[in-house]
Amino acid sequence: MPEQRTVTLNMGPQHPSTHGVLRVVVELDGERVVKATPVIGYLHTGIEKTMESKLYYQALVCTDRMDYLAPMSNNLGYCLAVEKLMDIEVPEKVQWARVCLAELTRIKSHLVWLGTHSIDLGAMSMLLYTFRDRESIIDVYEACGGQRMMTSYIRIGGLAHELPVDFDKKVRRAVKQVNEGLADYENLLTNNEIFINRTRNVAVISAEDAIAWSLSGPMLRGSGVKHDLRKANPYSGYENFDFEIAYGEKGDAYDRYLLRLKEIRQSLRIINQALDGMPEGPYRARVPGVVLPPKEDVLYKMESMIFHFKIITEGFKAPVGSVYQAIESPKGEFGFLITGDGSNRPRRVRVRPPSFINLASLPRLVEGGMFSDVVCAIGSIDIVLGEVDR
Amino acid sequence: MKEILKAFGHVIFKMPLGFVVTLKHLFKKPVTLDYPARKKPMAPRYRGRHYLERYDDGTERCVCCGLCAAACPADAIYMEPEQSENGERRAKMYEINLLRCIFCGFCEEACPEEAIFLGQDYEFSDYQRDSFIWTREQMLVPHPRQDNPFKRIYRRVRRVYGVTDKTK
Ligand code: SF4
Ligand code: SF4
Secondary structure (H helix, E strand, O other), X not given: OOOOOOEEEEEOXXXXXXXXXXXXXXXXXXXXXXXXXXXXXXXXXOHHHHHHOOOOOOOHHHHHOOOOOOHHHHHHHHHHHHHXXXXXXXXHHXXXXXHHHHHHHHHHHXXXXXXXXXXXXXXXXXXXXXXXXXXXXXXXXXXXXXXXXXXXXXXXXXXXXXXXXXXXXXXXXXXXXXXXXXXXXXXXXXXXXXXXXXXXXXXXXXXXXXXXXXXXXXXHHOOOOOOOHHHHOOOOOHHHOOOOOOOOOOOOHHHHHHHHHXXXXXXXHHHHXXXXXXXXXXXXXXXXXXXXXXXXXXXXXXXXXXXXXXXXXXXXXXXXXXXXXXXXXXXXXXXXXXXXXXXXXXXXXXXXXXXXXXXXOXXXXXXXXXXXXXXXXXXXXXXXXXXXXX | OHHHHHHHHHHHHHHHHHHHHHHHHHOOOOOOOOOOOXXXXXXXXXXXXXXXXXXXXXXXXXOOOOHHHHHOOOOOEEEEEEEOOOOOEEEEEEEEEOOOOOOOOHHHHHOOOOOEEEOOOOOOOOOOOHHHEEOHHHXXXXXXXXXXXXXXXXXXHHHHHOOOOOOO
């Protein structure tokens, strides 16, 4: 009998540092990882299938529940895809408000990432600080959509309601809070010897590999590839904003940390521009029979009332054909492929989940490294299992 | 040697920055709330547990049109209509299964009568599953009230949808 040299170990699905219910089967030779296989599916909820059985406007609520740390980005991706399929132009104000909200979402998602990632590495207090700052963004969510996580605020053809009266004030407060918080994070982590030792040259992926594994988002940019859909393929009026793409050099976990902090700064810049230049206008496109008329019209105008009834009960009929629309979500390229078959429900909704595809590179990141770095690698990919499994 | 010196410098000059952050927070007001004792006020649009509105004279606004049930993505609403004494249509049975409900607020948006709203209440844990079927009687807010409910509704509508002038 040959001598067995390796040990197979199960990490997860109930491991606190797997960010949900990811299971990684690791084969170890001493402390070295020989092989790592991510096993997913513990959070599978059949969201894509559920969306096919819902009317177009109802399917929106499913998108919130995919990447639950970035609900507005998911809403935005789905709405842009359906708007592309239906050929709807949204008013300029809606575009600006959406950009503002999507960037807030990016900050919020990165803050949770920062908190959980550093708690994985032993920096306990970070989570408290990041959640304190995240709270100010959640306040904006609550004021807009009425819910703290599952906002469903961005709708097909516009927004659910008018922006709240104190939107500007609330967002500015959030910006200020995050700005102050950033200084704290930098002081706590950027020059922290322990943090640097845990993340420098860990989970390295080269630019070629990152492209070959079709990674996106911070995972790709961390390796030095300057690719950002907001610049490469602007949607929702991103071409009007002045910002830079943050990117790293080495492609290790520390670079990705720095990059995400830079991204937060750039997002703050975009938000400030969006607030300063927010145009006036309606909060929803006027497309009879497709987009719900404003509530005040429903109450006082017969015609709107009829459209309201029709849209609510039957939805709208989408043309035959497929569209693909991708956005740069906090985690990478988040795309929707929607196939319409002439009825009021989508024939097929396929999501391109960035976490899922980025997670596939986990074996590449950890094999040959130390076992304790697996935690760091999982953390630095920034996965949300709700989106991985859908 | 150089490495060690560098690390040493780090520890002496850079790490204290982190401790300063922690120290600074000793003198700040805590951001946390003493939760069950003190509660955070929710935003006006907050989507909590549902309630049904009444008219001034105490009759309920809901006409059992079924739009809310049609809009509901979670199929949480069930209703049966009946005729009231003065010949008007109203709900005999109106149930919301709070276990299915995802608090999306689509029912509130769909309702053409401004009858159903999502309130501010978010604490509804219980021991029995049955108690999560929220019925019409539980949802109809009591009447009469001190303030004029009509005005109250429009205040609420204004807050939620931004309706500016009701006499348009
Ligand atoms: S609550 Fe509103 S939408 Fe629902 S049945 Fe009553 S009137 Fe119709
Ligand atoms: S809030 Fe949403 S899920 Fe709940 S009853 Fe209303 S429409 Fe249905």
